Each structure stands twice: as C-alpha cells, then as structure tokens.
Amino acid sequence: MKRKRTVKEILERRKMKAFNHEGEVLIGKVVGVHGLKGELKVKSESDIFERQLEAVDSLTLYRGTRKEEVTVESVKPYKDIYLIKFKEINDRSQAEETIGGELWIDENERVELEEGEFYYEELLGLKVFTEDGRELGVIKNILEQPASHILEVEKSDGKTVLIPFIEQFVKEIDLKNGKVTVSLIEGMES
Structure with a gap:
C-alpha cells in the first residue's frame, strides 16, 4: 500500500523545479488554445516579444517535466496576447497539452534593445x-x-x-x- 504524502511533502515537491533555467530567458507563457489546428494563446513576458520571435529559429517549451524544442510557424497579436502556431503542434489536443507551459530562449539569443527598452x-x-x-x-x-x-x-x-x-x-x-x-x-x- 502506498504511503500518503503529507501536505508539507506535497508543497515541498511543488517548489522543486524540474529544470534549471540558468542561461535562459522566459519570453512567454501558454495560457490557452485557439481553434482546431493547434494554435496557442501566449501571454508575452517581454515588450519586444514579436521582435524576439523573429530573431530565433526555435524556442524551448517547458511544461512540468517535459521539455520540447518548437519552431514558430506564425504569430498574430490577438487582444492582449498572441496566437502562435508551432510546426510541431498540429491539432487542438496537442495544443491543450501545452497549456501552462513556458517559452524560453537562450540568453545569448536575446535581441538588441533600443534606447529606453529593458528586459x-x-x-x-x-x-x-x-x-x-x-x-x-x-x-x-x-x-x-x-x-x-x-x-x-x-x-x-x-x-x-x-x-x-x-x-x-x-x-x-x-x-x-x-x-x-x-x-x-x-x-x-x-
């Protein structure tokens, strides 16, 4: 019989990070899906989000203990978020699996900032x-x-x-x- 975890053990486990993001920069969070073809609703974590996406070939998508390289197919501003289609995600069920995920880039892939811009x-x-x-x-x-x-x-x-x-x-x-x-x-x- 499996031993039940205490609340303290559960909370400690939630604090543990599955990945070390040293040398990486968070640029967006997946907050939902759009349509049936795998488009994701992404909340930007950067003022220069679109410029940043244009400058990289791929991003790393982290969700829980999963890590996946994804390639941007299209980006569209939508209300106060972005709709992004990745080549690797082709239907709604695949897209739904990424909700809560985070998009990271390598630190040295950050675009040059203009005067008055900050990360x-x-x-x-x-x-x-x-x-x-x-x-x-x-x-x-x-x-x-x-x-x-x-x-x-x-x-x-x-x-x-x-x-x-x-x-x-x-x-x-x-x-x-x-x-x-x-x-x-x-x-x-x-």
Whole structure:
C-alpha cells in the first residue's frame, strides 16, 4: 500500500523545479488554445516579444517535466496576447497539452534593445527612489495592463506601491547603479 504524502511533502515537491533555467530567458507563457489546428494563446513576458520571435529559429517549451524544442510557424497579436502556431503542434489536443507551459530562449539569443527598452528581469530587484532621494522600496513584479505596465514596488514595511510604468511617473532607470527614480502624486503611496 502506498504511503500518503503529507501536505508539507506535497508543497515541498511543488517548489522543486524540474529544470534549471540558468542561461535562459522566459519570453512567454501558454495560457490557452485557439481553434482546431493547434494554435496557442501566449501571454508575452517581454515588450519586444514579436521582435524576439523573429530573431530565433526555435524556442524551448517547458511544461512540468517535459521539455520540447518548437519552431514558430506564425504569430498574430490577438487582444492582449498572441496566437502562435508551432510546426510541431498540429491539432487542438496537442495544443491543450501545452497549456501552462513556458517559452524560453537562450540568453545569448536575446535581441538588441533600443534606447529606453529593458528586459523585465533586469528591473526586478532594483531599488526605487523618489525624486527627492528617499528610498521607496524594491521592484518585485511588473504587471501588464492594457493602458501601461505597472511596477509593483515593495516597501520596507511590506506594503506595496503600484506605479504606472510611464514617463510621467518613472523618471530615470539606472541599471548600472541598480536604481529607479520615480515621481509620485498624492495618494499613490497610501
């Protein structure tokens, strides 16, 4: 008879990663399927998602303990996501097996960024300061919204401040010194 796992054991097992993504960059997540011919709905993890897909021959699709090289056949923007057809996925049932999967590229295949463009992971962990030099907190996440991305900044007291990632609020990004300067309006911090 099989021994039942404790809740603690189950949670520990879920934390374990099946793959080491060192040297790789996450660029998208499979969130659904579209149609009957194997198109995937993919949420971008990059502002330059389409440019990035054009620059690579193949991507690595990870789901659970599965790892598969996939080749892009077509990409179409669709609402706030992308519809992607991979050569290796040809019907809806194959596509459904990839839901929850992640698309990764090799770090050295990243496209060159233009002025004012950043990879999300470069911003995570940066310290955020107000224009008068007061430390506000650390960037913990970047939320994608239709109007603009939003920086989720965790203050030292554990509270969160949400700052729209637009020029009006984000004044300077200094990757070299690991800091972001922001301008806040009344009520933003409360």
